Amino acid sequence: MGWQSRIEAALTEQHRTAAYRRRVPLSGGNQRQLVHEGQTCLNFSGNDYLGLSRHPAVVAAWQRGAAEHGVGSGGSGHVTGYSEVHQRFEQRLADWQGYPRALLFISGFAANQALLAALLQPEDRVLADRLSHASLLEAALHAPCSLRRFAHNDAAALSRLLAKPVSGETLVVTEGVFSMDGDAAPLKALAADAQAHRAWLLVDDAHGIGVVGEQGAGSCRAQGVRPDLLVLTFGKAFGVSGAAVLCDDATAEFLLQRARHLIYSTAMPAAQVCALDAALTALIEGDALRDRLQQHIRRFREGVAGLPLQLAASATAIQPLIVGENQAALDLAAGLRARGIWASAIRPPTVPPGSARLRLTLTAAHQPGDIDTLLEALHAACG
Numbered sequence: 001m002g003w004q005s006r007i008e009a010a011l012t013e014q015h016r017t018a019a020y021r022r023r024v025p026l027s028g029g030n031q032r033q034l035v036h037e038g039q040t041c042l043n044f045s046g047n048d049y050l051g052l053s054r055h056p057a058v059v060a061a062w063q064r065g066a067a068e069h070g071v072g073s074g075g076s077g078h079v080t081g082y083s084e085v086h087q088r089f090e091q092r093l094a095d096w097q098g099y100p101r102a103l104l105f106i107s108g109f110a111a112n113q114a115l116l117a118a119l120l121q122p123e124d125r126v127l128a129d130r131l132s133h134a135s136l137l138e139a140a141l142h143a144p145c146s147l148r149r150f151a152h153n154d155a156a157a158l159s160r161l162l163a164k165p166v167s168g169e170t171l172v173v174t175e176g177v178f179s180m181d182g183d184a185a186p187l188k189a190l191a192a193d194a195q196a197h198r199a200w201l202l203v204d205d206a207h208g209i210g211v212v213g214e215q216g217a218g219s220c221r222a223q224g225v226r227p228d229l230l231v232l233t234f235g236k237a238f239g240v241s242g243a244a245v246l247c248d249d250a251t252a253e254f255l256l257q258r259a260r261h262l263i264y265s266t267a268m269p270a271a272q273v274c275a276l277d278a279a280l281t282a283l284i285e286g287d288a289l290r291d292r293l294q295q296h297i298r299r300f301r302e303g304v305a306g307l308p309l310q311l312a313a314s315a316t317a318i319q320p321l322i323v324g325e326n327q328a329a330l331d332l333a334a335g336l337r338a339r340g341i342w343a344s345a346i347r348p349p350t351v352p353p354g355s356a357r358l359r360l361t362l363t364a365a366h367q368p369g370d371i372d373t374l375l376e377a378l379h380a381a382c383g
């Protein structure tokens with residue numbers, strides 16, 4: 001077929017199914033507002049749930065860190081890229097979450113890939129919620145072991161799978177708050193099941209940390225669960241980027257031997273760690289930000305009732321409107337865009353077929369009037 005024709009055929013197929021993805025260059029701060037081709041829009045698509053990406057203390061910490069440590073880490077953490085700044089922040093994260101150890105990764109995607117690749121052997125199995133993030137499912141697919149997905153948030157379905165024998169180890173995988181639906185996993189039931197079968201539980205709380213639980217300690221603390229492996233990412237409520245895996249001592253040491261994304265990759269710059277440290281302080285002290293976000297969520301959910309759209313059962317910053325067909329989701333996004341609202345249409349394979357949606361996200365950086373503007377635009381676009 002040849003490389004060129006293979007690539008062209010794939011692109012044609014993306015167009016045919018209204019699944020073609022584009023990046024658009026934005027300006028204007030990309031927080032509460034953003035600017036696209038001269039048009040200022042209210043941003044309802046970001047993951048900066050607490051508005052920390054522009055928090056003065058976080059920005060200042062990054063600047064000070066850059067002045068002191070430079071802008072690059074200069075190497076893998078196994079060579080010269082790991083500093084006392086990294087070590088102190090890892091320990092602070094571990095203490096905060098009640099784990100012996102935390103290991104920093106450059107991204108959540110890398111953390112999940114590294115974790116599953118390092119841990120799983122051919123005789124093992126992964127049992128994953130079927131709506132788990134691509135970074136988890138893809139890592140499980142590439143791992144040498146078997147993968148079974150269980151029905152979304154269905155602890156009974158997990159129990160049935162756990163009851164089947166396996167010669168190796170079992171890893172149960174789920175998220176604290178689901179990235180495309182905003183709903184919470186029944187962590188207590190999943191953890192009890194996993195423990196009863198001597199399986200390990202991995203919870204990726206990318207979207208719960210900072211938003212859910214007292215002092216933003218996340219979904220696990222809120223539900224009184226301590227998974228064997230906890231993945232936190234810093235590109236959402238922390239307002240920065242990067243990730244951490246929280247685990248016991250031996251697992252951390254094992255990952256330092258086997259996690260290729262750590263060993264063969266340049267470490268996070270120390271200046272970024274300084275920003276994360278300031279973000280963690282702001283997040284822990286951020287009850288006022290969480291209250292404000294909750295008020296926005298209530299305002300939005302009350303206002304959206306009556307629209308001919310399916311509102312997901314979400315109490316979090318992620319408030320998707322399920323539209324169904326790809327083109328309908330693109331049309332609604334375009335209708336909102338014309339009214340100054342930036343809302344991304346999310347289509348399969350990111351979400352299941354027939355459930356294309358607007359993944360609306362609210363943030364503490366919004367003002368109450370912004371939510372009203374969004375609601376007016378939605379009513380107009382659907383009317």
Ligand code: PMP
Pocket residue numbers: 106107108109110112133135175179204206207233234235241242243
């Ligand atoms: N896990 C989940 C649940 C996510 O939603 C995402 C990204 N949105 C990731 C992991 C990947 O994290 P990162 O963006 O830091 O690579």
